[in-house]
Amino acid sequence: MSKRKINAQDLQIGLYVELEKSWFSHDFLKSEFKITTQKQLDQLLGMKLKQVMVDYDKSDLYDTDEEDLTLLEQLPQSRMPIVKDPKFAEIPEQWSSDKGITDDLRNVLDDKLMLPRDKSVAVYKHSVSMMEKLLDAPTAENIKASKQAIYQLSDMVMADDDTAKNMLMITSHDFYTYTHSVNVGITSVLLSKEIFKHSDAHDLHELAAGFFLHDLGKVNIDPNVLNKPARLNDAEMKLIKTHPYQGYKLLQAADALSPECSTIVMQHHEAFNGNGYPRKLKGQEIHLYGRICAIADVFDALTAERSYKKALKTFDALSLMKQNMIENFDKDLFRSFVKIYQ
Numbered sequence: 269m270s271k272r273k274i275n276a277q278d279l280q281i282g283l284y285v286e287l288e289k290s291w292f293s294h295d296f297l298k299s300e301f302k303i304t305t306q307k308q309l310d311q312l313l314g315m316k317l318k319q320v321m322v323d324y325d326k327s328d329l330y331d332t333d334e335e336d337l338t339l340l341e342q343l344p345q346s347r348m349p350i351v352k353d354p355k356f357a358e359i360p361e362q363w364s365s366d367k368g369i370t371d372d373l374r375n376v377l378d379d380k381l382m383l384p385r386d387k388s389v390a391v392y393k394h395s396v397s398m399m400e401k402l403l404d405a406p407t408a409e410n411i412k413a414s415k416q417a418i419y420q421l422s423d424m425v426m427a428d429d430d431t432a433k434n435m436l437m438i439t440s441h442d443f444y445t446y447t448h449s450v451n452v453g454i455t456s457v458l459l460s461k462e463i464f465k466h467s468d469a470h471d472l473h474e475l476a477a478g479f480f481l482h483d484l485g486k487v488n489i490d491p492n493v494l495n496k497p498a499r500l501n502d503a504e505m506k507l508i509k510t511h512p513y514q515g516y517k518l519l520q521a522a523d524a525l526s527p528e529c530s531t532i533v534m535q536h537h538e539a540f541n542g543n544g545y546p547r548k549l550k551g552q553e554i555h556l557y558g559r560i561c562a563i564a565d566v567f568d569a570l571t572a573e574r575s576y577k578k579a580l581k582t583f584d585a586l587s588l589m590k591q592n593m594i595e596n597f598d599k600d601l602f603r604s605f606v607k608i609y610q
């Protein structure tokens with residue numbers, strides 16, 4: 269369904285509108301057109317319409333209400349439960365057959381002789397490099413290969429406390445999306461490990477894939493907006509806010525969209541108090557997986573260095589989240605998150 273009526277106040281530049289009124293009743297040359305200027309938008313708002321028909325196929329923006337909710341229904345909702353013992357997880361034959369962006373990471377993950385400290389550094393370095401290559405070329409093939417490597421990586425995190433925790437210490441804090449993706453991926457898997465310790469109700473492989481790929485949609489956002497070293501204006505902010513849905517679409521097109529990935533990608537910017545996006549979901553309306561990723565996402569943003577702000581140290585970031593932002597998060601989850609750093 270590419271056409272849908274939306275509330276007139278939600279109109280924005282980039283949307284293709286179809287006015288119901290006759291040609292004579294408005295000042296536009298055509299009754300169907302894409303809104304390209306603020307003047308057009310103001311004129312439309314001035315018509316005091318309640319709802320307007322929008323054709324998303326002809327628009328520059330995605331319909332963020334189109335998320336496939338059936339995927340969400342397939343997920344377990346329980347709070348405490350899991351653990352497939354990763355030591356016994358079998359790696360299917362075909363996982364090791366692909367060549368390309370994941371080779372280096374897989375080699376180091378397979379290395380049984382490396383010391384934990386060395387392994388942490390090597391796994392982290394190659395994970396970042398894999399994500400960089402993926403975000404440079406997010407083809408279906410690369411997305412699928414990355415998912416397989418992330419499955420293996422999550423097995424390692426689940427099985428090997430030392431290497432995983434060492435990785436937290438060495439994470440780099442530049443502002444690149446690929447570094448951020450790896451940091452949020454590792455942190456979220458560790459938090460999942462903490463809260464799902466004794467359950468096998470969750471598919472940790474797919475969870476990990478969702479966490480690492482949560483910002484995949486940013487590949488479709490203009491880098492000048494993404495990396496703008498200043499406050500974003502309203503139009504730029506609206507563009508950024510499409511990245512959850514763009515990520516969802518990319519995974520769907522690559523035939524790599526699991527219920528876990530869908531939920532995490534679509535909900536990682538929802539906030540517990542309902543002030544997030546794209547749907548302004550509140551509290552338990554946000555799936556537990558989305559709430560996990562949201563905490564790791566904000567933490568990594570606070571600890572990252574940007575040209576316009578200093579990176580916070582771990583303790584300062586956690587304090588700020590507790591004192592000034594706690595309403596944005598699931599408090600129980602936040603408590604568990606803090607434990608990872610103790």
Ligand SMILES: [Fe+2]
Nearest residue numbers: 482483536537
């Ligand atoms: Fe994001």
Ligand SMILES: [Fe+2]
Nearest residue numbers: 452482483565
């Ligand atoms: Fe993010």
